[in-house]
Amino acid sequence: MTRFLWASYGMYLLGGMSSVLLGAIMPNLLAHYHTAYTAGGMLALLGSIGFIVGVPLTASCMKRFHYRLILSGAALVVAIGQIGFFCLPPFFFLGVFVILNGIGASSLETAVASYIMERFPGRRAILMSRLEVAFGLGALSLPALASLLIATHAWRVTSICIAIIAFVLCLVWQSVSYAWQVQDSSTTASGERDAPTAAPPRFRGRPSKYGVLALFLLIILIYVGVEGSINSFLPSLLILYIKSQPYLASLSSTIFWGAMVVGRLAIGWIARRIRYELYLFASVMMGSVFFLALMASHTLWLAYLAICGVGLSLSAVYSITMVYANHTFTGMERTVTSAVTAFAGVGGALCPAFIGYAMDHLLPQQVLRMVLGLMIVLLLLLSAIYISLHIVRRRDVARDTAI
Numbered sequence: 001m002t003r004f005l006w007a008s009y010g011m012y013l014l015g016g017m018s019s020v021l022l023g024a025i026m027p028n029l030l031a032h033y034h035t036a037y038t039a040g041g042m043l044a045l046l047g048s049i050g051f052i053v054g055v056p057l058t059a060s061c062m063k064r065f066h067y068r069l070i071l072s073g074a075a076l077v078v079a080i081g082q083i084g085f086f087c088l089p090p091f092f093f094l095g096v097f098v099i100l101n102g103i104g105a106s107s108l109e110t111a112v113a114s115y116i117m118e119r120f121p122g123r124r125a126i127l128m129s130r131l132e133v134a135f136g137l138g139a140l141s142l143p144a145l146a147s148l149l150i151a152t153h154a155w156r157v158t159s160i161c162i163a164i165i166a167f168v169l170c171l172v173w174q175s176v177s178y179a180w181q182v183q184d185s186s187t188t189a190s191g192e193r194d195a196p197t198a199a200p201p202r203f204r205g206r207p208s209k210y211g212v213l214a215l216f217l218l219i220i221l222i223y224v225g226v227e228g229s230i231n232s233f234l235p236s237l238l239i240l241y242i243k244s245q246p247y248l249a250s251l252s253s254t255i256f257w258g259a260m261v262v263g264r265l266a267i268g269w270i271a272r273r274i275r276y277e278l279y280l281f282a283s284v285m286m287g288s289v290f291f292l293a294l295m296a297s298h299t300l301w302l303a304y305l306a307i308c309g310v311g312l313s314l315s316a317v318y319s320i321t322m323v324y325a326n327h328t329f330t331g332m333e334r335t336v337t338s339a340v341t342a343f344a345g346v347g348g349a350l351c352p353a354f355i356g357y358a359m360d361h362l363l364p365q366q367v368l369r370m371v372l373g374l375m376i377v378l379l380l381l382l383s384a385i386y387i388s389l390h391i392v393r394r395r396d397v398a399r400d401t402a403i
Helices: 002-033 037-062 067-086 091-119 124-151 155-175 206-241 246-270 276-296 300-313 317-328 333-361 364-402
Strands: none
Touching: 002 037, 002 067, 002 091, 002 124, 002 155, 002 206, 002 246, 037 067, 037 091, 037 206, 037 333, 067 091, 067 155, 091 124, 091 317, 091 333, 124 155, 124 246, 124 317, 206 246, 206 300, 206 317, 206 333, 206 364, 246 300, 246 317, 276 300, 276 317, 276 364, 317 333, 333 364
């Protein structure tokens, strides 16, 4: 099981690297193809379409095939997509390889997260936070590598580095033994458990149950859209807004993901002490404040500080929301995890495409205001979930008292 967990961390590292590649080299890529940011948003859209397609494909494969075959295949598809990216084919075929990369990334995230949710019911937040640390390390290291390669005019080599890691992981999964049982945190020597939270609600009807699930999925859609927009366009926004040099602007993604990693390293400790809903409220609120500070920044160093704050604040919103949703709908782990992953793909498709279009037609300040508005919507959705679950639980208490 330890080997399985470490191989899973490696897959999330790969996922993090492949997810930020487009944003890290976007200005160079668009210059090579002599196109505008709308086309860059379209590439992000195609990658997310591949991500969305990968979710049902993976769910179907998980019912039929050995998990080693699924995860090895996912890594191999990512490698093929990255090699195609390196070749810089005609723009149409570049889109095909972007879709392949999205399918591979979706497959590895869907499969790994589903297995973790099913096999470790008492340690979901702790283990998901570690997976997200690995994802953040990948997203942190890739822009730094891209910045170095951009400075040496070898930016396209970045995708080959990702392809090599994907091939290695493809081989690693062939050596992971199939020897697991359902494990809970109570079986660990350290006794690490997620923080106690309210018992899962007992929904009395399908409308209330799936209404609350829809709110969770909408949160995922918007949050991943915000994160995807930052991944894809933050360096470009700094170039336009603060007139930064491209190689310095590319470092903004490194700072963002560096802060993400630091925040996620702390989530294993936080998850044992703070309830899911309280963490989500606090993190989104702090993220909104720091993003407002980014909008008020007019020097590169102040922007770096604000970006660091945004990364720290939003470091585990995705993983904790997934865990919170699985806790709320006990017994539906595979369904909820697949739905969360699919809506993450939808958000990653729609928002970057919209932001890419906006960057060609609006001022940078207006684009930043749009992203801030989406973060405020997240706060409203979290409030709606909290109120809805409170009402459901009060009705349960009233029924039990009446009986």
